Amino acid sequence: MEQEINTNVVTEQTVSQQATVEATQEQQKPAEPEYENCSYSKLGVYEDCPFKFKLRYIDKHYVNSDSIATKFGTAAHHAEESIANCIKAGQQVNYPAIKAQYLIDMTKLQGKYYTTWYDLDKTNRTYEQKKWLYLDQMIHKLEYLLSIRPSLRVIGAEVPIRYVHNNKYLFKGSIDRVLYDDVLKKYIIMDIKSWPTINGKGDELITSLQFAVYTRAFAAANKISESDIICYYDLPFDVNTEINPEFGLPGIYQSGTKGFMKRAFAKIDKILTAIENKEFTPKTGKLCHWCEFCPTNPNQTEEGKRLCPYYCLWTNQNPTFEVANKFTTLDEYEEINAQYYGIQGGER
Secondary structure (H helix, E strand, O other): OOOOOOHHHHHHHHHHHHHHHHHHHHHHOOOOOOOEEEOHHHHHHHHHOHHHHHHHHHOOOOOOOOOHHHHHHHHHHHHHHHHHHHHHOOOOOOHHHHHHHHHHHHHHHHHHOOOOOOOOOOOOOOHHHHHHHHHHOHHHHHHHHHHHOOOEEEEEEEEEEEEEEOOOEEEEEEEEEEEEEOOOOEEEEEEEOOOOOOOOOHHHHHOOHHHHHHHHHHHHHHOOOHHHEEEEEEOOOOOOOOEEOOOOEEOEEEEOOOOHHHHHHHHHHHHHHHHHOOOOOOOOOHHHHHOOOOOOOOOOOHHHOOOOOOEEOOOOOOOOOOEEOOOOOHHHHHHHHHHHHOOOOOOO
16 A cells, blocks of 8 residues: 655645755845935935034934925825826726815814914915815826826836945935836936925926936836936926926926936035035025924924024014024034023023
8 A cells, every 4th residue: 555645744844944945045145235324305404404414314303393385295295196006007086085185184284284374485375275276276187197198108106216326325215206108218207396386496407316316216226228217396386387388287397407417416425425524514594494403493393492503583574584693613503502592401
């Protein structure tokens, strides 16, 4: 009589042996280098104010600095992501559900920031007005774009990117929207901004650090040439109603003039070198008003207080560029900060 084989035992042994082999192979793999996390937004903070960069990223004073502008833009990003994913999947966009969720987000935001909800921005519009602009018109922008330019198709929304710079700095993030043009044979990277106007954003249109990182990372991940990518900003709240002739819609702006990749990475290297050299001289201006470390910020939290005595006095009600308690070196900072806030850390 043929002896039966205990297949259960054999299977368990095989699995055990396979697991041992895989574990051994995993141990033999060279460890991935430990990179320093970086991002274009970090570099942007350094450009705005090197001392703010130091407080946040070197001294680890992580403060919840969410603002009404940030939250307002995030709600639109979520809606746009849902719309793009529906289109990519070939599904009908459920606008009633997306609009309902957007209104819920807006109601929460209005309740939290009720004191500034009806403040006029630089284009003389309130958040309430921009909310209805988006709901009534701009929420349909992507679908309309695809209908009038059928060569475009959605590749993805919130597409993750990963790029190691100089074998030291790791850039990670996600691209808001990626399209492909079957006629031009080009990928289109779009970043959605809640800016009320493109005015004053010349640097972003000429040499965007953000788009430089996106382009390099996306090209490397997909094994394509960087020249096969075109970058655009999409401004759903843009006050300018002038039609972009290329897309037949307002609020779309190409970014990155000729040679911008070379310029952008030269700028990135310059900033990284300055950080490595501990160059943290503060820079003041009207942006101080929204800084989490500035006393004039109406939404400043306790964690951000008593850390920076040098700031611009500009506010919406008092648009002055006078400054308080100027310092340029870290030694001066220690002395002035102690004098201004008191040795015990209490405000005067």
